[in-house]
Amino acid sequence: MQGEQWKRISEKAVNVWKIHGIIGSAITLIAAGVFIGMIFWFDWYRWLLPIPAIIFLLVLIFSLWVVPEVRYKIWRYRLNEHEIEIRHGIFIIKKTLVPMMRVQHVDWTQGPILKKYGLATISIHTAATVHEIPALEMEEAEELRQRISVLARVADEDV
C-alpha cells in the first residue's frame, strides 16, 4: 500500500517552535519583571524574588531547548486510502486515527512564521473534531490537502 510509512514533519518545525518559544519566553519575562517590580513596590517578602526568575528560566529552557526537539522527534503521521494517523505529544503521547470517510474538509493555513520557512499547516476537520499536521513543506502540505480531499470524497461513496 502506498503511503503506509510513518512520515515526519519538516525539520524546520524545530525552528518554528523555537520562535514560538522565544515569544512565549519574552511574555513570561515581562510578567516576571512586573512581578518583581511589584515585590519591591509593595514591599512583599523578599524570598519571593527567586520564584519569577526560576519560572522564567524553566520556561526559557523548556520552550527553547526541550519542547521543540522532543516534539519534533515524536511527531509522525501517515495515511492511506482508509485512514489518517497522527502521533504527537511531549509528556503525553497521543496517537490518533481518523477514518477517511469521516473527513469533512481540509484546511491549508500559513502564518507569518511558517511563511518565512516555506511551511504550511494542514487541519483535517471531521464533523466533531479537528486534527492538525503542523509545519509541512508547502508543496507537501498542498499535495496532502489535495490527496486527503480526494480520498475523503471517494471513501464517502462506498461507506
Place this chain on the structure above:
Amino acid sequence: MFEKKRMHPITIVSNIFMSVKDYFFPIIAFLFIGIAGEKKMALYYLIGGVAAVLLILISAIVSWLRFVYWIEDQEIRIESGLFIRNKRYIPFDRIQSISTSQGILQQLFDLVKMRIETAGGGTEATLTAIPLTEAEQIQRYIKDVKRKQEQTASEIGTEQEGGTLHTETVSPQIEEREQIFSLSIGEVFLVALTSGGAIGVIVGVLAIASEFEQILPVDRMLDSAFEQFWQSVRNDIVTGLLIALFVLVIAYIVAIIQSMLKYANFKVEKTDKNLIVSHGLLERRSVHIPLNRIQGFVIYEGFIRKLFGLASVSIINAGVSDREELSGEVVIAPLIQRARCAQLIETCLPEYSVDVPFHPVPKRAKRRYILRPIYILIVPVLLGVYFLKIWGWLMLLTLPFFGFLGFKAYRFAGWNITDKQLTLRSRFFTARTVYVLKHRIQSFDIRKTWFQRRKQLATVFAHILSGRGVISGKTIDVDAMDAEKIYRWLRGEEENIGPEKDKMEAGKLADLSQQSLGL
C-alpha cells in the same frame, strides 16, 4: 463556469462593522479613558485612535481583497487571510445545507449573505455579500451535482448524512407510533428524588445564604467577621440549625416538584424513521430524532442509583436544533433498571448489543486507579488540615472514601469490541458506558503519559458527533496492547490479522515508542 471571484465591495463595510462589534468593549473603554483622561495625554490618544481606525479600515479592505471564492472540481473553494493565509475547500457532498439571508447592507445592493453548513452543524464558510443571482446559481449547481451523485449512489443504499440540501425534512404523513418506554408516576417521583436537580437547588440556596452572610457583617476584617459568625451560631445554635434545615427541606421539595413537572408523562415512541421523546406537564416538549442520525448511546449509573441497580439512558444525536437542549444528547430513559436497558435498546436500536462481556483493565492499573483521586485531593485536604484545624482533620476522612471510589472505578472500567461496535466504560461518581458503531466513530485516540508507558498502559478515547459538539467515550489505563488492538480493529485489520502478523505489527509499534523513549 465559476472563476475565482471576490465578493461585492460592500463586504468592506461589513468587515468594518464586524471588527467594531468584536472590539466593542475595548473601543468603549478606550473612548472613556480618552475623554476622562488628562489633557496632556490627549495627543497620544488621538494618535492611538487614528491608528486604530486606520488599522480597522486597512484590514477590512485587505481581507476583502484577499478573499476569493470559486467552484472547481465539485468543491467550493475559498482562499483568504490577512497575515495567516487560509485555503478552505469544501466538497459538495459534505455540504449539509446552504442558507441565504439579507441584512440591510445586502438589501441595498440586491445581495445575499450565504452560509455553507456541513454535518457538524457549524457554519463552515460564510460569503458575506454576493449577488442574489449568483447565489441561486451556485445553489442550483450544487443541488444538480448532488442529485446526480445520489442517483448513482442510491443502489448502494447508504444513509448518507449530507444527503439533502435542506436541514429540515418535513414528515407530512402521520406515521405509526409504537410506544417503547414510559415512566409511571411513582418512577417520575423516584427520578425527581434522586436527580441532580435537587442537589442543584440545595447548592443554589447555600450560595444565596452565603451571599446574605457576606452582606450582613462585611464591614469588619475578614477574621472578625468569621468570629462573629461563629459567635452568633453558638449563641443560637438551635434556631440556626432549624432555619437551615427548613430551607433545605423547602428547597428539596421545590426541586422535586420541578423535576416531576419536567418528567411527568415521559414517553418514548418509535416510528419507522424517528424516535419521539416527549415529556412535561405544564410545558409539553417533544423531540423527533431521525434514527439514522443517532450516533450511539450512553448508559449512566449514578452513585446512589447504581446501588439499587438503576440507570439512565441517553442517545447521542447528531441532529442540530435551534433549541440547545434538543441537540446532542437526548435522554430516552431517565430511570430504568439496568437489567432492562438491553431490552429497551433492542426495540429502538437493534444493531447495538448492550450486554457485552467487558475486558477489564489489567491488575497493574489498580494502584493508579486508587491513588489518582487521592493525588487530586491531597493538596486541598492538607490546606484544610493546616487552616481549618478540626474540620480539616475531618476532611482527611474523605481520602479513604475517594480511594474506595477509585477502587470501584478500577473494577468498573473496561472495553469491548464486537464486529462493528465499540463499548467503552469508565466511572468515578457516575458510571458511564458509551456504545458506538465503528462507522460512527469520528476519530480515535490512544494517549500515554510517561508513567503509563512505564507500566504499559494507555487511555483510549472514541470521539462521537453530538449535535454541534463532540461526546467522547473513554477508558483509562487499559493494557497498551489492548489499546492497539482496538486501534487496529478500527483500521479494519483486526479480523484478517494472523497471530504472526499481529506480533510483527506490535513489534513495529514498540519500536516506535522506544524511539520516542530514547530521547
